[in-house]
Amino acid sequence: MNVSYFLLDGHGQNFEDYLAAFTDTSLPSLGSFPSREEFDAWLKTHFEPPPSGSLRIAEERYTLGYSRASGQPLLLRLPPVEDLRRPGGEEGREGLWRALDEAHSVLSSSPDDLEGLHSAALALHFVREAGCARDFAWFLAHLDAPLPPLCSFATREEAESWLAKHPRPPHGASVQVGGELLTVGYQRERDQRLLVRFPWDGE
Template identity: 35%
Template sequence: MQKANALEFSATNDAVEWLKRNRKEVLVGSIVIIAGAANSEQHEALRNSRIALHFILERNEAGAFEEFFKNFNNKDSFTPVLSFSTKEEADAWLEAHPAPPHGAFVGVGQLRYHVAYARELKHRKLLPLPTQEEWARMEEEPEQEEVEEESNHPPPKLGAEFHLFDLLNVVCFYLYEMEQRMSSPEEIEALKTAKIAFHFVMDTGEEHGFKEYLETLRSSMVSPAALQSFSTREEAESWLARQPEPPPPVVVAIGRDLYSVGYNRRHQMRLLLRIPTPQVLDTRAP
C-alpha cells in the first residue's frame, strides 16, 4: 500500500516550485499543504480535502484516482448510458429506478450528468458535469461584478445528516474563495485536485465508507483508546478476517498507529485504513 507523504510549506511559492517538479506525485501519493487559508472555514475545507485524499490513498486507489483525474473533464470519456430530452425526464427515471447505476453518465440535450446513488443512505442525485467552457471560465480571473455578486450569496452549510454532496458543496465554496487569491496555474491545479477527490469517492460508490472513515477519525480524536491493539499488521489482518462482513467501523491500533476498519463494497474487501494524526491534518501547524 502506498503511503501518503504530508509535505508542508511555509510559503505558497515553495509549494508551487515543488508542484512543478513533482506534479505526478501529487496525484499518486503525496498530500501538499499550502499555507494559504485565510479563515477557519478555509482551514476546515483544506482539512476535509486532506482527509478525502488520505481515504483514497489508504484504500490503495492512487492509480485509479490519477486516471480519474486525467479524464475528469474529458467529455469523450463521459459516454451517456441514456439520453433524455429534459431534466425532468431524467429526474423521473432516477426516482423510478430500483437501483440506479452509480457512476454512470446520462445525457440531457448537450449536458452530461453523473449518476450518484448511495443505497445505505437512500440518496440518489444527478450531478451536473461542467463543460469545457465552464472550466475555462472558472480558471480565468472573474470580473469584479461577478465577485461582488457572489459575495452576497450565503455560504452553503452542512445538514444534520451527513451527505457527501453537501460536504463537497461546502468545501468547493471555500476552496473557490482561496482560488481568488492565488495567481499561478499550479496553485489552482492543486485545489482542483482536492475538489476532484470528492468526486472520485462518489464515483466509486463509497460515500458510506467515507462517512464511516470520518466517524472513526473523529472518535479517535475524542477517545484515542482502540478497540483492539496489535503488534503487527499481520496480527490485525488475521483478526479482521474473522469479523463479520462488512466489518463494523471501529478503531484498532497497530503499534503506535491507529487504523480505521473499513470495507470496499465494490470489491468486497476488508480494509485497514491508517488514521492521520491531528498534526498531519492541522492546516495551521507550524
C-alpha cells in the first residue's frame, strides 16, 4: 500500500488518527453515543475547538476526521479485526480481497509480514470510508504525476480565508490560486497554517 498517497492528498492526519484508534494508542476518547443523531447533537455544542479522537456509535467504532475540501466533520468507521481479511462482498472488489485472503494464508507463520498485510488492508478500509476511492485509483494510474489540486480559488485572499476557517487543513494537499499551485502546510500542535509555493519539475 503506497502511504505517500495519504501524505500528498491531505488525508495524512485523518489517517494517522485512524491507525492510532485501531491500535489503541494515545488518541482521545470522545465518548459513546447510542445513535448518530445523538452524536450529531453533541458535536454541535462541542465544535469549538474542533474535536478529534475516537468514539462509539451504537456498536461501531469510529474516528472523527474532517473533509479535506469543505472542513466538515467526517466519521471514519473502524473495522473489526476479522474484517481486515474481507470487508463483505462488494462487487468489483472480490479479486483484491481474494488476493489478500491468499496472502494471509501464505504469511500466517510470519507475524511481521502479517502485520504489514493488516496495515495494507486497514489503509484500503480507510480509502473506502473516507470516500476517496476514485482519487486513489487516479493516483495509482498516474504515479509519476502530481495529484490534481484539491480546491481552486480566484485570489490569494480567498485561499487564505478558506485555510483560516478549516478545522483541520489538509496538510500536503495542493490548491490552485489563480494560475499558481500552492501546497497547504498545517502543524496541528501549534495550529500553524500556511500556503507555500514549491517549484515543479521544469521550473
